[in-house]
Amino acid sequence: MKQMSAMRGEDREPPKSVPMSQIKVPVPGKAVQLIAIGASTGGTEALSAILKALQPPLPPIVIVQHIPPMFSKLFADRLNNECHISVKEAENGDRLENNWAYVAPGDKQMMVKRLGDMMQLDVNHGPKVNGHCPSVDVLFNSVAERIGDRAMGVILTGMGDDGARGLLKMREAGSVTLGQDEASCVVYGMPRAAYEKGAVLQQLPLSGMASMITNVARYQGRR
Template identity: 45%
Template sequence: MSGKIKVMLVDDSAVVRQVLAALLGKDAGIEVIASAPDPIFAMDKMNVQWPDVIVLDVEMPRMDGITFLKKIMSIRPTPVVICSTLTEKGAATSMQAMAAGAVAIVTKPKAGLKNFLELDEGDIVQAVKAAAAANMRHVKSMTMAGLTPPKKLSIDQVMPASEASQTSLTSMAITTDKLVAIGTSTGGTQALEVVLTQLSRTVPGIVIVQHMPEKFTAAFADRLNSICDIEVLEAKNGDRVIPGRALVAPGGRHMQVKRSGAQYHVEVIDAPPVNRHRPSVDVLFRSVAKCAGRNVLGIIMTGMGDDGALGMREMHDAGAETIAQDEKTCVVYGMPKEAVKLGAIDKITPLSNIAGLIEAYGRKHG
Protein backbone atom coordinates (compact mmCIF):
# COMPACT_ATOMS: atom_id res chain seq x y z
CA MET A 1 0.00 0.00 0.00
CA SER A 2 1.41 3.40 -1.01
CA GLY A 3 0.59 6.78 0.49
CA LYS A 4 -1.63 7.32 3.49
CA ILE A 5 -3.95 4.69 4.96
CA LYS A 6 -7.46 5.72 3.91
CA VAL A 7 -9.93 5.15 6.76
CA MET A 8 -13.73 5.19 6.93
CA LEU A 9 -15.53 5.57 10.28
CA VAL A 10 -18.96 3.95 10.70
CA ASP A 11 -20.65 4.72 14.03
CA ASP A 12 -24.06 6.07 14.94
CA SER A 13 -22.51 8.42 17.52
CA ALA A 14 -21.47 11.78 16.08
CA VAL A 15 -19.16 12.26 19.07
CA VAL A 16 -17.35 8.98 18.41
CA ARG A 17 -16.91 9.86 14.75
CA GLN A 18 -15.61 13.32 15.62
CA VAL A 19 -13.15 12.12 18.27
CA LEU A 20 -11.85 9.21 16.20
CA ALA A 21 -11.41 11.42 13.15
CA ALA A 22 -9.42 13.93 15.18
CA LEU A 23 -7.20 11.27 16.80
CA LEU A 24 -6.48 9.37 13.59
CA GLY A 25 -5.94 12.60 11.70
CA LYS A 26 -2.98 13.44 13.96
CA ASP A 27 -0.96 10.61 12.39
CA ALA A 28 0.79 11.64 9.18
CA GLY A 29 0.28 8.16 7.72
CA ILE A 30 -3.51 8.08 8.12
CA GLU A 31 -6.28 9.96 6.32
CA VAL A 32 -9.94 9.74 7.35
CA ILE A 33 -11.67 9.94 3.99
CA ALA A 34 -15.28 9.60 5.18
CA SER A 35 -17.58 8.85 8.09
CA ALA A 36 -21.14 7.57 8.27
CA PRO A 37 -23.80 7.07 10.97
CA ASP A 38 -24.78 3.61 9.73
CA PRO A 39 -23.80 0.98 7.12
CA ILE A 40 -26.39 2.13 4.55
CA PHE A 41 -24.86 5.59 4.36
CA ALA A 42 -21.40 4.00 4.48
CA MET A 43 -22.04 1.86 1.40
CA ASP A 44 -23.10 4.92 -0.59
CA LYS A 45 -19.80 6.63 0.26
CA MET A 46 -17.73 3.47 -0.31
CA ASN A 47 -19.15 3.20 -3.82
CA VAL A 48 -17.47 6.56 -4.51
CA GLN A 49 -14.16 5.83 -2.73
CA TRP A 50 -13.28 2.52 -1.11
CA PRO A 51 -11.25 2.78 2.12
CA ASP A 52 -8.15 0.79 3.08
CA VAL A 53 -9.50 0.28 6.63
CA ILE A 54 -12.97 0.56 8.16
CA VAL A 55 -13.49 1.41 11.84
CA LEU A 56 -16.89 -0.08 12.62
CA ASP A 57 -19.38 -0.01 15.49
CA VAL A 58 -21.46 -3.16 15.97
CA GLU A 59 -24.77 -1.85 17.32
CA MET A 60 -26.33 0.62 14.87
CA PRO A 61 -29.76 1.41 13.39
CA ARG A 62 -30.94 0.10 10.00
CA MET A 63 -28.11 -2.47 9.73
CA ASP A 64 -25.94 -3.91 12.48
CA GLY A 65 -22.17 -4.02 12.15
CA ILE A 66 -21.93 -7.81 11.87
CA THR A 67 -24.33 -7.95 8.91
CA PHE A 68 -22.40 -5.12 7.27
CA LEU A 69 -19.09 -6.84 7.93
CA LYS A 70 -20.26 -10.07 6.31
CA LYS A 71 -21.48 -8.08 3.32
CA ILE A 72 -18.08 -6.40 2.95
CA MET A 73 -16.25 -9.70 3.25
CA SER A 74 -18.41 -11.24 0.51
CA ILE A 75 -18.08 -8.27 -1.87
CA ARG A 76 -14.56 -6.95 -1.32
CA PRO A 77 -12.65 -8.18 1.77
CA THR A 78 -11.37 -5.09 3.59
CA PRO A 79 -9.59 -4.75 6.95
CA VAL A 80 -12.09 -3.87 9.68
CA VAL A 81 -11.37 -2.61 13.20
CA ILE A 82 -14.30 -3.09 15.57
CA CYS A 83 -15.03 -0.14 17.88
CA SER A 84 -17.19 -1.54 20.67
CA THR A 85 -18.28 -0.69 24.21
CA LEU A 86 -16.67 -2.21 27.30
CA THR A 87 -19.71 -4.27 28.25
CA GLU A 88 -20.34 -8.00 28.38
CA LYS A 89 -22.97 -7.62 25.65
CA GLY A 90 -20.61 -5.56 23.52
CA ALA A 91 -17.80 -8.06 24.03
CA ALA A 92 -19.91 -11.03 22.96
CA THR A 93 -21.15 -9.19 19.88
CA SER A 94 -17.64 -8.11 18.99
CA MET A 95 -16.48 -11.72 19.17
CA GLN A 96 -19.07 -12.56 16.52
CA ALA A 97 -17.61 -9.77 14.41
CA MET A 98 -14.07 -11.07 14.89
CA ALA A 99 -15.23 -14.52 13.83
CA ALA A 100 -16.78 -12.92 10.73
CA GLY A 101 -13.45 -11.42 9.68
CA ALA A 102 -12.66 -8.27 11.70
CA VAL A 103 -8.96 -8.05 12.50
CA ALA A 104 -8.80 -5.92 15.67
CA ILE A 105 -10.84 -4.39 18.50
CA VAL A 106 -10.78 -0.87 19.92
CA THR A 107 -12.77 -0.30 23.11
CA LYS A 108 -15.02 2.61 23.94
CA PRO A 109 -16.74 3.11 27.32
CA LYS A 110 -20.32 4.23 27.73
CA ALA A 111 -19.19 7.36 29.57
CA GLY A 112 -16.12 9.58 29.43
CA LEU A 113 -15.61 8.66 25.80
CA LYS A 114 -13.51 11.62 24.71
CA ASN A 115 -11.01 11.34 27.57
CA PHE A 116 -10.82 7.56 27.24
CA LEU A 117 -10.10 7.62 23.52
CA GLU A 118 -7.56 10.41 23.88
CA LEU A 119 -5.70 8.44 26.56
CA ASP A 120 -5.69 5.38 24.32
CA GLU A 121 -5.02 7.15 21.02
CA GLY A 122 -1.82 5.15 20.46
CA ASP A 123 -3.79 1.90 20.62
CA ILE A 124 -6.29 3.18 18.06
CA VAL A 125 -3.58 4.27 15.64
CA GLN A 126 -1.72 0.98 16.02
CA ALA A 127 -4.91 -1.01 15.48
CA VAL A 128 -5.58 0.84 12.22
CA LYS A 129 -1.99 0.36 11.03
CA ALA A 130 -2.07 -3.34 11.90
CA ALA A 131 -5.35 -3.71 10.04
CA ALA A 132 -3.92 -1.95 6.98
CA ALA A 133 -1.09 -4.50 6.90
CA ALA A 134 -3.44 -7.49 7.12
CA ASN A 135 -3.38 -10.24 4.51
CA MET A 136 -7.09 -10.16 3.70
CA ARG A 137 -6.96 -13.17 1.39
CA HIS A 138 -6.00 -15.26 4.37
CA VAL A 139 -8.55 -13.59 6.65
CA LYS A 140 -11.23 -14.45 4.12
CA SER A 141 -10.13 -18.08 3.84
CA MET A 142 -10.19 -18.50 7.62
CA THR A 143 -13.53 -16.73 7.89
CA MET A 144 -15.17 -18.86 5.24
CA ALA A 145 -13.94 -21.95 7.07
CA GLY A 146 -15.12 -20.46 10.37
CA LEU A 147 -18.72 -20.08 9.19
CA THR A 148 -18.83 -23.86 9.48
CA PRO A 149 -16.37 -24.75 12.26
CA PRO A 150 -13.71 -27.29 11.22
CA LYS A 151 -14.64 -30.88 11.90
CA LYS A 152 -13.29 -31.88 15.30
CA LEU A 153 -10.81 -34.71 15.38
CA SER A 154 -11.91 -37.66 17.47
CA ILE A 155 -9.46 -39.38 19.76
CA ASP A 156 -9.40 -42.37 17.40
CA GLN A 157 -8.28 -40.12 14.55
CA VAL A 158 -5.51 -38.63 16.66
CA MET A 159 -4.41 -41.82 18.42
CA PRO A 160 -5.51 -45.28 17.18
CA ALA A 161 -7.39 -47.31 19.77
CA SER A 162 -4.65 -49.95 20.00
CA GLU A 163 -2.02 -47.31 20.72
CA ALA A 164 -4.29 -45.52 23.17
CA SER A 165 -4.95 -48.66 25.18
CA GLN A 166 -1.23 -49.34 25.56
CA THR A 167 -0.29 -45.80 26.59
CA SER A 168 -3.32 -44.44 28.43
CA LEU A 169 -1.95 -45.25 31.88
CA THR A 170 1.30 -43.39 31.28
CA SER A 171 0.31 -40.59 28.93
CA MET A 172 -1.33 -38.47 31.62
CA ALA A 173 1.77 -38.64 33.80
CA ILE A 174 3.86 -37.52 30.85
CA THR A 175 1.60 -34.70 29.68
CA THR A 176 1.16 -33.18 33.14
CA ASP A 177 4.87 -32.33 32.99
CA LYS A 178 4.50 -30.68 29.58
CA LEU A 179 2.78 -27.58 28.41
CA VAL A 180 2.16 -25.57 25.25
CA ALA A 181 2.60 -21.77 25.24
CA ILE A 182 1.03 -19.73 22.42
CA GLY A 183 1.36 -16.03 21.65
CA THR A 184 -0.60 -14.16 18.98
CA SER A 185 -2.14 -10.80 18.09
CA THR A 186 -3.70 -9.37 14.91
CA GLY A 187 -5.54 -12.18 13.14
CA GLY A 188 -5.07 -14.43 16.14
CA THR A 189 -8.72 -14.83 17.07
CA GLN A 190 -9.46 -16.64 13.82
CA ALA A 191 -6.12 -18.49 13.82
CA LEU A 192 -6.60 -19.77 17.36
CA GLU A 193 -10.05 -21.04 16.41
CA VAL A 194 -8.53 -22.99 13.52
CA VAL A 195 -5.98 -24.58 15.86
CA LEU A 196 -7.98 -25.19 19.02
CA THR A 197 -11.05 -26.69 17.33
CA GLN A 198 -8.85 -29.50 15.99
CA LEU A 199 -7.31 -30.55 19.31
CA SER A 200 -8.27 -33.62 21.34
CA ARG A 201 -8.63 -33.64 25.11
CA THR A 202 -5.36 -35.54 25.56
CA VAL A 203 -3.19 -32.59 24.52
CA PRO A 204 -0.90 -31.01 27.14
CA GLY A 205 -2.16 -27.98 29.01
CA ILE A 206 -2.09 -24.81 26.92
CA VAL A 207 -1.47 -21.20 27.98
CA ILE A 208 -2.32 -18.41 25.55
CA VAL A 209 -1.75 -14.69 25.25
CA GLN A 210 -3.94 -13.11 22.58
CA HIS A 211 -3.64 -9.33 22.51
CA MET A 212 -7.16 -8.23 23.35
CA PRO A 213 -8.76 -5.58 25.58
CA GLU A 214 -10.26 -6.16 29.02
CA LYS A 215 -13.67 -7.86 29.03
CA PHE A 216 -13.28 -9.22 25.51
CA THR A 217 -11.09 -12.17 26.50
CA ALA A 218 -13.88 -13.72 28.59
CA ALA A 219 -16.27 -13.65 25.62
CA PHE A 220 -13.50 -14.96 23.37
CA ALA A 221 -12.73 -17.89 25.68
CA ASP A 222 -16.44 -18.68 26.12
CA ARG A 223 -16.94 -18.80 22.36
CA LEU A 224 -13.96 -21.12 21.86
CA ASN A 225 -15.10 -23.33 24.73
CA SER A 226 -18.47 -23.77 23.02
CA ILE A 227 -16.93 -25.09 19.78
CA CYS A 228 -13.85 -27.00 21.00
CA ASP A 229 -13.45 -30.48 22.47
CA ILE A 230 -10.85 -29.09 24.87
CA GLU A 231 -11.83 -26.80 27.73
CA VAL A 232 -11.06 -23.12 27.03
CA LEU A 233 -11.19 -20.66 29.92
CA GLU A 234 -10.23 -17.09 30.64
CA ALA A 235 -7.45 -17.61 33.19
CA LYS A 236 -7.97 -16.83 36.85
CA ASN A 237 -5.18 -16.54 39.37
CA GLY A 238 -4.18 -20.01 40.59
CA ASP A 239 -5.81 -21.97 37.73
CA ARG A 240 -3.98 -25.23 37.05
CA VAL A 241 -2.51 -25.97 33.63
CA ILE A 242 -3.76 -29.48 32.92
CA PRO A 243 -4.19 -31.71 29.86
CA GLY A 244 -7.15 -30.83 27.70
CA ARG A 245 -7.41 -27.27 29.01
CA ALA A 246 -6.40 -23.96 27.40
CA LEU A 247 -6.10 -20.87 29.60
CA VAL A 248 -6.39 -17.47 27.88
CA ALA A 249 -4.73 -14.52 29.62
CA PRO A 250 -7.35 -11.95 30.66
CA GLY A 251 -7.29 -8.62 28.87
CA GLY A 252 -5.70 -5.84 30.89
CA ARG A 253 -3.54 -8.19 33.03
CA HIS A 254 -0.40 -10.24 32.54
CA MET A 255 -0.27 -14.01 32.94
CA GLN A 256 2.72 -16.01 34.19
CA VAL A 257 3.21 -19.73 34.64
CA LYS A 258 4.55 -21.08 37.92
CA ARG A 259 5.55 -24.61 38.89
CA SER A 260 4.72 -26.50 42.07
CA GLY A 261 6.26 -29.97 42.05
CA ALA A 262 5.27 -31.60 38.77
CA GLN A 263 2.25 -29.32 38.33
CA TYR A 264 1.90 -25.95 36.65
CA HIS A 265 -0.48 -23.14 37.54
CA VAL A 266 -0.90 -19.55 36.38
CA GLU A 267 -0.53 -16.26 38.18
CA VAL A 268 -2.57 -13.36 36.85
CA ILE A 269 -0.91 -10.10 37.82
CA ASP A 270 -1.38 -6.35 37.57
CA ALA A 271 1.74 -4.76 36.12
CA PRO A 272 2.58 -2.10 33.52
CA PRO A 273 2.25 -2.95 29.81
CA VAL A 274 5.23 -4.69 28.21
CA ASN A 275 5.93 -3.92 24.54
CA ARG A 276 2.82 -1.73 24.80
CA HIS A 277 0.73 -4.80 25.61
CA ARG A 278 -1.07 -6.13 28.65
CA PRO A 279 -1.22 -9.10 28.53
CA SER A 280 2.20 -9.47 26.95
CA VAL A 281 3.45 -12.57 25.17
CA ASP A 282 6.99 -11.88 26.40
CA VAL A 283 5.82 -11.96 30.02
CA LEU A 284 4.20 -15.36 29.52
CA PHE A 285 7.07 -16.82 27.50
CA ARG A 286 9.76 -15.67 29.92
CA SER A 287 7.91 -17.26 32.86
CA VAL A 288 7.53 -20.49 30.90
CA ALA A 289 11.24 -20.54 30.03
CA LYS A 290 12.10 -20.18 33.72
CA CYS A 291 9.71 -22.75 35.18
CA ALA A 292 9.37 -25.35 32.43
CA GLY A 293 12.58 -25.24 30.38
CA ARG A 294 12.69 -28.07 27.88
CA ASN A 295 9.20 -29.36 28.76
CA VAL A 296 7.50 -26.77 26.56
CA LEU A 297 6.27 -26.36 23.02
CA GLY A 298 6.34 -22.63 22.22
CA ILE A 299 4.27 -21.28 19.33
CA ILE A 300 4.22 -17.72 18.00
CA MET A 301 1.51 -16.83 15.51
CA THR A 302 0.13 -13.98 13.43
CA GLY A 303 0.51 -10.48 14.86
CA MET A 304 2.00 -7.03 14.43
CA GLY A 305 5.15 -5.98 16.27
CA ASP A 306 7.72 -7.99 18.17
CA ASP A 307 6.02 -8.99 21.43
CA GLY A 308 7.01 -12.57 22.21
CA ALA A 309 10.17 -12.71 20.12
CA LEU A 310 12.55 -12.23 23.04
CA GLY A 311 10.59 -14.59 25.28
CA MET A 312 10.59 -17.20 22.52
CA ARG A 313 14.37 -16.99 22.28
CA GLU A 314 14.59 -17.50 26.04
CA MET A 315 12.39 -20.60 25.74
CA HIS A 316 14.51 -21.85 22.84
CA ASP A 317 17.72 -21.30 24.80
CA ALA A 318 16.19 -23.20 27.73
CA GLY A 319 15.66 -26.25 25.48
CA ALA A 320 12.01 -25.80 24.48
CA GLU A 321 10.73 -26.78 21.03
CA THR A 322 9.67 -23.66 19.15
CA ILE A 323 7.37 -23.07 16.19
CA ALA A 324 6.47 -19.98 14.16
CA GLN A 325 3.49 -19.63 11.85
CA ASP A 326 4.68 -19.02 8.30
CA GLU A 327 4.33 -15.74 6.43
CA LYS A 328 1.92 -17.07 3.82
CA THR A 329 -0.77 -18.00 6.36
CA CYS A 330 -0.29 -15.06 8.76
CA VAL A 331 -2.73 -12.16 8.64
CA VAL A 332 0.22 -9.99 9.77
CA TYR A 333 3.73 -11.48 9.65
CA GLY A 334 5.27 -9.39 12.40
CA MET A 335 5.70 -11.33 15.64
CA PRO A 336 6.77 -14.61 13.99
CA LYS A 337 9.19 -12.74 11.71
CA GLU A 338 10.90 -11.08 14.68
CA ALA A 339 11.26 -14.41 16.50
CA VAL A 340 12.80 -15.98 13.39
CA LYS A 341 15.24 -13.05 13.11
CA LEU A 342 16.39 -13.70 16.68
CA GLY A 343 17.18 -17.35 15.87
CA ALA A 344 14.46 -18.46 18.29
CA ILE A 345 12.55 -20.82 16.00
CA ASP A 346 13.09 -24.51 15.29
CA LYS A 347 10.29 -24.91 12.75
CA ILE A 348 8.30 -22.55 10.50
CA THR A 349 4.97 -24.02 9.47
CA PRO A 350 1.57 -23.13 7.94
CA LEU A 351 -1.36 -22.54 10.27
CA SER A 352 -2.99 -25.78 9.11
CA ASN A 353 -0.13 -27.86 10.54
CA ILE A 354 -0.02 -26.38 14.03
CA ALA A 355 -2.73 -28.49 15.65
CA GLY A 356 -1.10 -31.69 14.40
CA LEU A 357 2.26 -30.59 15.78
CA ILE A 358 0.69 -29.95 19.17
CA GLU A 359 -0.87 -33.42 19.16
CA ALA A 360 2.46 -34.98 18.13
CA TYR A 361 4.28 -33.11 20.87
CA GLY A 362 1.81 -34.41 23.44
CA ARG A 363 2.48 -38.01 22.39
CA LYS A 364 6.25 -37.71 22.74
CA HIS A 365 7.96 -39.57 25.55
CA GLY A 366 10.68 -37.81 27.54
Protein backbone atom coordinates in the same frame (compact mmCIF):
# COMPACT_ATOMS: atom_id res chain seq x y z
CA MET B 1 9.66 -0.16 9.87
CA LYS B 2 12.52 1.03 12.08
CA GLN B 3 12.00 -1.96 14.30
CA MET B 4 12.12 -4.36 11.36
CA SER B 5 15.27 -2.76 9.97
CA ALA B 6 17.00 -3.10 13.30
CA MET B 7 16.19 -6.80 13.44
CA ARG B 8 17.45 -7.40 9.95
CA GLY B 9 20.67 -5.67 10.88
CA GLU B 10 21.50 -8.12 13.62
CA ASP B 11 24.65 -10.16 13.12
CA ARG B 12 22.97 -13.42 13.94
CA GLU B 13 21.72 -15.39 10.96
CA PRO B 14 18.32 -17.03 11.41
CA PRO B 15 18.52 -20.80 11.72
CA LYS B 16 17.35 -22.99 8.88
CA SER B 17 13.96 -24.57 9.42
CA VAL B 18 14.11 -28.11 10.72
CA PRO B 19 12.18 -30.69 8.65
CA MET B 20 8.89 -31.65 10.33
CA SER B 21 10.00 -35.27 10.56
CA GLN B 22 13.04 -34.29 12.63
CA ILE B 23 11.30 -32.27 15.36
CA LYS B 24 11.46 -34.11 18.65
CA VAL B 25 11.00 -33.33 22.29
CA PRO B 26 14.54 -32.18 23.22
CA VAL B 27 15.04 -34.48 26.21
CA PRO B 28 14.49 -38.18 25.34
CA GLY B 29 11.96 -39.80 27.62
CA LYS B 30 10.40 -36.53 28.77
CA ALA B 31 6.99 -35.60 27.42
CA VAL B 32 5.85 -32.01 26.91
CA GLN B 33 4.14 -30.73 30.05
CA LEU B 34 2.94 -27.35 28.81
CA ILE B 35 2.11 -25.58 25.53
CA ALA B 36 2.40 -21.76 25.45
CA ILE B 37 0.92 -19.78 22.55
CA GLY B 38 1.18 -16.06 21.73
CA ALA B 39 -0.77 -14.12 19.09
CA SER B 40 -1.96 -10.65 18.14
CA THR B 41 -3.51 -9.25 14.94
CA GLY B 42 -5.41 -12.08 13.25
CA GLY B 43 -4.77 -14.30 16.23
CA THR B 44 -8.33 -14.90 17.36
CA GLU B 45 -9.18 -16.71 14.14
CA ALA B 46 -5.81 -18.47 14.03
CA LEU B 47 -6.26 -19.69 17.60
CA SER B 48 -9.81 -20.78 16.85
CA ALA B 49 -8.62 -22.83 13.87
CA ILE B 50 -5.87 -24.51 15.91
CA LEU B 51 -7.80 -25.18 19.10
CA LYS B 52 -10.83 -26.57 17.28
CA ALA B 53 -8.55 -29.09 15.57
CA LEU B 54 -6.92 -30.27 18.82
CA GLN B 55 -8.24 -33.30 20.65
CA PRO B 56 -7.33 -34.88 24.01
CA PRO B 57 -5.05 -36.10 25.39
CA LEU B 58 -2.98 -32.93 25.56
CA PRO B 59 -0.98 -31.09 28.21
CA PRO B 60 -2.28 -27.72 29.47
CA ILE B 61 -2.23 -24.82 27.01
CA VAL B 62 -1.64 -21.21 28.10
CA ILE B 63 -2.47 -18.42 25.67
CA VAL B 64 -1.74 -14.72 25.39
CA GLN B 65 -3.80 -13.01 22.71
CA HIS B 66 -3.60 -9.23 22.50
CA ILE B 67 -7.24 -8.44 23.18
CA PRO B 68 -9.17 -5.77 25.12
CA PRO B 69 -10.66 -6.49 28.56
CA MET B 70 -14.04 -8.25 28.55
CA PHE B 71 -13.46 -9.59 25.05
CA SER B 72 -10.95 -12.14 26.39
CA LYS B 73 -13.70 -13.85 28.41
CA LEU B 74 -16.11 -13.80 25.48
CA PHE B 75 -13.37 -15.26 23.30
CA ALA B 76 -12.56 -18.00 25.81
CA ASP B 77 -16.24 -18.86 26.26
CA ARG B 78 -16.69 -19.06 22.49
CA LEU B 79 -13.74 -21.41 22.16
CA ASN B 80 -15.01 -23.54 25.01
CA ASN B 81 -18.23 -24.12 23.08
CA GLU B 82 -16.38 -24.91 19.85
CA CYS B 83 -13.48 -27.10 20.99
CA HIS B 84 -12.93 -30.70 22.08
CA ILE B 85 -10.73 -29.41 24.93
CA SER B 86 -12.00 -27.11 27.68
CA VAL B 87 -11.17 -23.39 27.46
CA LYS B 88 -11.51 -20.65 30.08
CA GLU B 89 -10.34 -17.14 30.80
CA ALA B 90 -7.39 -17.54 33.14
CA GLU B 91 -7.69 -16.56 36.79
CA ASN B 92 -4.99 -16.03 39.38
CA GLY B 93 -4.20 -19.31 41.13
CA ASP B 94 -5.60 -21.59 38.42
CA ARG B 95 -3.98 -25.01 38.59
CA LEU B 96 -3.09 -26.13 35.10
CA GLU B 97 -4.89 -29.28 34.04
CA ASN B 98 -4.46 -31.52 31.04
CA ASN B 99 -6.92 -30.95 28.18
CA TRP B 100 -7.55 -27.36 29.28
CA ALA B 101 -6.57 -24.08 27.61
CA TYR B 102 -6.27 -20.82 29.59
CA VAL B 103 -6.64 -17.43 27.86
CA ALA B 104 -4.99 -14.45 29.58
CA PRO B 105 -7.42 -11.68 30.59
CA GLY B 106 -7.25 -8.60 28.39
CA ASP B 107 -5.81 -6.29 31.04
CA LYS B 108 -3.56 -8.56 33.14
CA GLN B 109 -0.12 -10.12 32.81
CA MET B 110 -0.01 -13.92 33.01
CA MET B 111 2.90 -16.08 34.17
CA VAL B 112 3.36 -19.74 34.95
CA LYS B 113 4.62 -20.88 38.35
CA ARG B 114 5.73 -24.34 39.43
CA LEU B 115 4.81 -25.61 42.87
CA GLY B 116 6.43 -29.02 43.17
CA ASP B 117 4.89 -31.17 40.45
CA MET B 118 2.02 -28.75 39.96
CA MET B 119 1.86 -25.80 37.56
CA GLN B 120 -0.16 -22.74 38.54
CA LEU B 121 -1.00 -19.39 36.99
CA ASP B 122 -0.02 -15.98 38.32
CA VAL B 123 -2.53 -13.56 36.73
CA ASN B 124 -2.34 -10.00 37.99
CA HIS B 125 -2.33 -6.37 36.93
CA GLY B 126 1.10 -5.21 35.86
CA PRO B 127 2.86 -2.69 33.64
CA LYS B 128 2.70 -3.03 29.89
CA VAL B 129 5.60 -4.90 28.29
CA ASN B 130 6.34 -4.18 24.63
CA GLY B 131 3.26 -1.95 24.83
CA HIS B 132 0.99 -4.84 25.79
CA CYS B 133 -0.89 -6.19 28.79
CA PRO B 134 -1.04 -9.14 28.55
CA SER B 135 2.36 -9.57 26.93
CA VAL B 136 3.51 -12.72 25.17
CA ASP B 137 7.08 -12.11 26.38
CA VAL B 138 5.94 -12.13 30.01
CA LEU B 139 4.32 -15.53 29.55
CA PHE B 140 7.13 -17.04 27.46
CA ASN B 141 9.83 -15.81 29.85
CA SER B 142 8.09 -17.50 32.78
CA VAL B 143 7.73 -20.74 30.84
CA ALA B 144 11.41 -20.70 29.85
CA GLU B 145 12.48 -20.15 33.45
CA ARG B 146 10.10 -22.58 35.16
CA ILE B 147 9.25 -25.31 32.65
CA GLY B 148 12.23 -25.19 30.27
CA ASP B 149 12.77 -28.29 28.14
CA ARG B 150 9.38 -29.73 29.06
CA ALA B 151 7.50 -26.99 27.18
CA MET B 152 6.47 -26.07 23.66
CA GLY B 153 6.16 -22.47 22.45
CA VAL B 154 4.08 -21.28 19.48
CA ILE B 155 4.04 -17.77 18.04
CA LEU B 156 1.25 -16.82 15.65
CA THR B 157 0.23 -13.93 13.44
CA GLY B 158 0.59 -10.45 14.92
CA MET B 159 2.04 -6.98 14.56
CA GLY B 160 5.29 -5.98 16.27
CA ASP B 161 7.75 -8.23 18.08
CA ASP B 162 6.11 -9.18 21.37
CA GLY B 163 7.07 -12.75 22.20
CA ALA B 164 10.22 -12.93 20.08
CA ARG B 165 12.67 -12.58 22.98
CA GLY B 166 10.66 -14.86 25.24
CA LEU B 167 10.43 -17.53 22.57
CA LEU B 168 14.20 -17.33 22.10
CA LYS B 169 14.62 -17.92 25.84
CA MET B 170 12.32 -20.92 25.53
CA ARG B 171 14.35 -22.36 22.67
CA GLU B 172 17.59 -21.77 24.57
CA ALA B 173 16.04 -23.59 27.54
CA GLY B 174 15.36 -26.61 25.32
CA SER B 175 11.70 -26.04 24.42
CA VAL B 176 10.30 -26.97 21.02
CA THR B 177 9.41 -23.66 19.34
CA LEU B 178 7.08 -23.20 16.37
CA GLY B 179 6.21 -20.13 14.32
CA GLN B 180 3.44 -19.44 11.84
CA ASP B 181 4.74 -18.93 8.30
CA GLU B 182 4.41 -15.71 6.33
CA ALA B 183 1.95 -16.99 3.76
CA SER B 184 -0.70 -17.92 6.33
CA CYS B 185 -0.30 -14.88 8.64
CA VAL B 186 -2.64 -11.91 8.61
CA VAL B 187 0.39 -9.90 9.79
CA TYR B 188 3.82 -11.55 9.64
CA GLY B 189 5.31 -9.38 12.36
CA MET B 190 5.69 -11.35 15.58
CA PRO B 191 6.59 -14.65 13.83
CA ARG B 192 9.10 -12.84 11.62
CA ALA B 193 10.74 -11.13 14.60
CA ALA B 194 10.99 -14.46 16.42
CA TYR B 195 12.38 -16.25 13.37
CA GLU B 196 14.97 -13.55 12.68
CA LYS B 197 16.15 -13.71 16.30
CA GLY B 198 16.73 -17.45 15.96
CA ALA B 199 13.84 -18.33 18.26
CA VAL B 200 11.85 -20.54 15.88
CA LEU B 201 12.78 -24.19 15.44
CA GLN B 202 10.21 -24.72 12.68
CA GLN B 203 7.92 -22.44 10.65
CA LEU B 204 4.58 -23.93 9.64
CA PRO B 205 1.43 -22.88 7.81
CA LEU B 206 -1.60 -22.38 10.01
CA SER B 207 -3.19 -25.46 8.44
CA GLY B 208 -0.36 -27.67 9.73
CA MET B 209 0.01 -26.19 13.20
CA ALA B 210 -2.54 -28.31 15.09
CA SER B 211 -1.15 -31.61 13.79
CA MET B 212 2.42 -30.58 14.64
CA ILE B 213 1.40 -29.46 18.14
CA THR B 214 -0.35 -32.79 18.67
CA ASN B 215 2.56 -34.84 17.33
CA VAL B 216 5.14 -33.05 19.48
CA ALA B 217 2.94 -33.02 22.60
CA ARG B 218 2.41 -36.78 22.37
CA TYR B 219 6.02 -37.58 21.56
CA GLN B 220 7.45 -39.79 24.28
CA GLY B 221 11.15 -39.50 23.58
CA ARG B 222 11.72 -42.18 20.96
CA ARG B 223 15.35 -42.12 19.87
